[in-house]
Amino acid sequence: MPEKPEFSFRQTLHMRRNFIGRSCKLHFEAAPLKIVRASRQYLYDDTGQEYLDCINNTSHVGHCHPHVVGVGQEQMAKLCSSSGFLNEQTTMYAKHLISTLPESLCVCFFLSSGSEANDLALRLAAAYTKKKDVICLDGAYHGNLGTLVEISPVRYKKIGSAHQPREWVHVAPTPNTFRGKFDAKTENPGLLYANELIKVFQKAYQDGRQIGAFISEPVISASGMVIPPENYFPCIYRYVREQGAICIADEVQCGLGRCGEQFWGFQLHNVVPDIVTIGKPVGNGYPLAAVITTKEIADSLMDFTSTFGGNPVACAIGRAVLEVIENEKLVSSAKNVGKCLKDGFKAIQPKHPMIGDVRGVGMLIGVELVMDKESKKPAREAAEILIYKMKERKIIMGTEGKDKNVIVLSPPLCFTTDNARYVVQHFSEVLANIESEAASVGLTNLDEVGSTNVPLDVITDEPSISIHALSDEDDEEDEESSAAKRARYEEVD
Incomplete structure (x- = not known):
C-alpha cells in the first residue's frame, strides 16, 4: 500500500x-x-x-540510483559548504570530467544549472573575442536567464510581435531536413544550411556588428530532436573560426553518452568546440553544471565566483554519475x-x-x-x-x-x-x-x-x-x- x-x-x-x-x-x-x-x-x-x-x-x-544516492549522503554527512575552499571532490571530478573530452578542452568552471553554464559561456566568449554578438538557431532553447531567453527563439517567439530581438543576437535557420528550406532529398543539405548561416554573418557585418560566438546543441532538442545533416557543423565551425569567433556546444540535453555512439554529441559531427556546456544530467537530478573550455579562453575571464558551483556534495555526485555510466556501460x-x-x-x-x-x-x-x-x-x-x-x-x-x-x-x-x-x-x-x-x-x-x-x-x-x-x-x-x-x-x- x-x-x-x-x-x-x-x-x-x-x-x-x-x-x-x-x-x-x-x-x-x-x-x-x-x-x-x-x-x-x-x-x-x-x-x-x-x-x-x-x-x-x-x-x-536512473531515478534514485543507489550508488549516486549513497555517495551524496556520505559526502553531505562530511562537508557541504560553499565552493571557496580547497577540496578533493572538486579537483577529482574536474580531472575525471576532462578525461572524457578532447585534449584542448582542459579547464572547468562549475555551476548549479545549465542556464548558468550557458550564460557563463557567453561571458567567456565575449571576454576572449572582445565581441558580444552571438549567432543562434531559430529553433533553439538555451536557458531561462535573461541573456539566454534572447538566444532562445523557440521560447520568445511565443510572445509574438511584443518581443523585439536584441541587436546583439543573430538568428540562423535550423538545419531541419524534414520541415526546413532544404530537405533530405536536396543534394548536400548540410552545406546549403551552412551557407545560410554564413549569410547571417555577412548581414551582421554589413550592419556594423561583430560576431563573437556561435552556439548550438549538437542535437537540437527544442526543435523536436533535429539532427543537423552531414557537413553542417564542420563547415560552420571552420567559417566561425575564420571570422575570429568561437564555437559553443550546448550539451545539456545530449551529453554524457545519451547519443549512444559517443560520449559527447559534438563527436557525432567530427568537430571540437571551443566551449562545452553541460547541466542537469551530470548530477542525476542534483543541481550541478559545468563549462569546459581551453586554457586560453578560461584565462581571458579575470574574475568568476559561484557560491554553490563546485561544492563537494555536487562534485561527489557528479563523479558517481560518471562512474555509473562507465561501470554499467x-x-x-x-x-x-x-x-x-x-x-x-x-x-x-x-x-x-x-x-x-x-x-x-x-x-x-x-x-x-x-x-x-x-x-x-x-x-x-x-x-x-x-x-x-x-x-x-x-x-x-x-x-x-x-x-x-x-x-x-x-x-x-x-x-x-x-x-x-x-x-x-x-x-x-x-x-x-x-x-x-x-x-x-x-x-x-x-x-x-x-x-x-x-x-x-x-x-x-x-x-x-x-x-x-x-x-x-x-x-x-x-x-x-x-x-x-x-x-x-x-x-x-
Missing part, C-alpha cells in the same frame, strides 16, 4: 495554484500527476500507480536501446498516415505527427491527445517543436529494449485510434490507417509483447504484484 501523504492530491493542487507562479507549468496541465517517488525508469504517484518515464533525462542514470546501452526505439517507430511509420518523420540518435528520439504526409501540416492536437492517452496507459511522454507536434523521448539511460518495444506497441495502438477518429471526420485518409495490432518482430528476433501485458484496467493488485513494483534498485549493491 502507498504511504499516506501529508496532503491529498486536491490539497496539493490547490496550494500549488495559490502559491506557485502561474507560468510554472506542470506536465499534463489538464490532469497533472502527483509523483511521490521514483526508481530507475519508473515513477510512482500518490496512489501507488507505476509509470514508465520516457522523458526524464535529468535522472540520467550506459553509452553502449543508449546506442542499442535507442536503435530499438528508432527502428520500432520506423517500422510502424508506413502504417500511420500521421507519422511524418522519425528521427534521433541514441536515447534522443523524435516522432513528428502531421495531418498528412504530403502537406506536412503539424498535427498539434493529435500530439497532445496522444500523450494524454499514453499517460492513461501509464507511459509518460512529451512534446517539443515550434508547433508542439513532435513526440519526444529522452528517458533515463537504464531504459531497456523491453521498455522500448512496449512503448512502440502502445504508441501504435493509441495513434491508430486517433487516426481513425480523424478519418471519421475527414481529417485524414481512412484507407491509410493501419491495423492497431502491430507486430514488432520486424525489428527484433524476440516475440512481440502483448500490449495488454501491463493493463491499467484493474486498480486492484495482489500482494505479489505490489511487491514487484517496489524500488527497482533493491537488488543492486
Whole structure:
C-alpha cells in the first residue's frame, strides 16, 4: 500500500495554484500527476500507480540510483559548504570530467544549472573575442536567464510581435531536413544550411556588428530532436573560426553518452568546440553544471565566483554519475536501446498516415505527427491527445517543436529494449485510434490507417509483447504484484 501523504492530491493542487507562479507549468496541465517517488525508469504517484518515464533525462542514470544516492549522503554527512575552499571532490571530478573530452578542452568552471553554464559561456566568449554578438538557431532553447531567453527563439517567439530581438543576437535557420528550406532529398543539405548561416554573418557585418560566438546543441532538442545533416557543423565551425569567433556546444540535453555512439554529441559531427556546456544530467537530478573550455579562453575571464558551483556534495555526485555510466556501460546501452526505439517507430511509420518523420540518435528520439504526409501540416492536437492517452496507459511522454507536434523521448539511460518495444506497441495502438477518429471526420485518409495490432518482430528476433501485458484496467493488485513494483534498485549493491 502507498504511504499516506501529508496532503491529498486536491490539497496539493490547490496550494500549488495559490502559491506557485502561474507560468510554472506542470506536465499534463489538464490532469497533472502527483509523483511521490521514483526508481530507475519508473515513477510512482500518490496512489501507488507505476509509470514508465520516457522523458526524464535529468535522472540520467536512473531515478534514485543507489550508488549516486549513497555517495551524496556520505559526502553531505562530511562537508557541504560553499565552493571557496580547497577540496578533493572538486579537483577529482574536474580531472575525471576532462578525461572524457578532447585534449584542448582542459579547464572547468562549475555551476548549479545549465542556464548558468550557458550564460557563463557567453561571458567567456565575449571576454576572449572582445565581441558580444552571438549567432543562434531559430529553433533553439538555451536557458531561462535573461541573456539566454534572447538566444532562445523557440521560447520568445511565443510572445509574438511584443518581443523585439536584441541587436546583439543573430538568428540562423535550423538545419531541419524534414520541415526546413532544404530537405533530405536536396543534394548536400548540410552545406546549403551552412551557407545560410554564413549569410547571417555577412548581414551582421554589413550592419556594423561583430560576431563573437556561435552556439548550438549538437542535437537540437527544442526543435523536436533535429539532427543537423552531414557537413553542417564542420563547415560552420571552420567559417566561425575564420571570422575570429568561437564555437559553443550546448550539451545539456545530449551529453554524457545519451547519443549512444559517443560520449559527447559534438563527436557525432567530427568537430571540437571551443566551449562545452553541460547541466542537469551530470548530477542525476542534483543541481550541478559545468563549462569546459581551453586554457586560453578560461584565462581571458579575470574574475568568476559561484557560491554553490563546485561544492563537494555536487562534485561527489557528479563523479558517481560518471562512474555509473562507465561501470554499467550506459553509452553502449543508449546506442542499442535507442536503435530499438528508432527502428520500432520506423517500422510502424508506413502504417500511420500521421507519422511524418522519425528521427534521433541514441536515447534522443523524435516522432513528428502531421495531418498528412504530403502537406506536412503539424498535427498539434493529435500530439497532445496522444500523450494524454499514453499517460492513461501509464507511459509518460512529451512534446517539443515550434508547433508542439513532435513526440519526444529522452528517458533515463537504464531504459531497456523491453521498455522500448512496449512503448512502440502502445504508441501504435493509441495513434491508430486517433487516426481513425480523424478519418471519421475527414481529417485524414481512412484507407491509410493501419491495423492497431502491430507486430514488432520486424525489428527484433524476440516475440512481440502483448500490449495488454501491463493493463491499467484493474486498480486492484495482489500482494505479489505490489511487491514487484517496489524500488527497482533493491537488488543492486
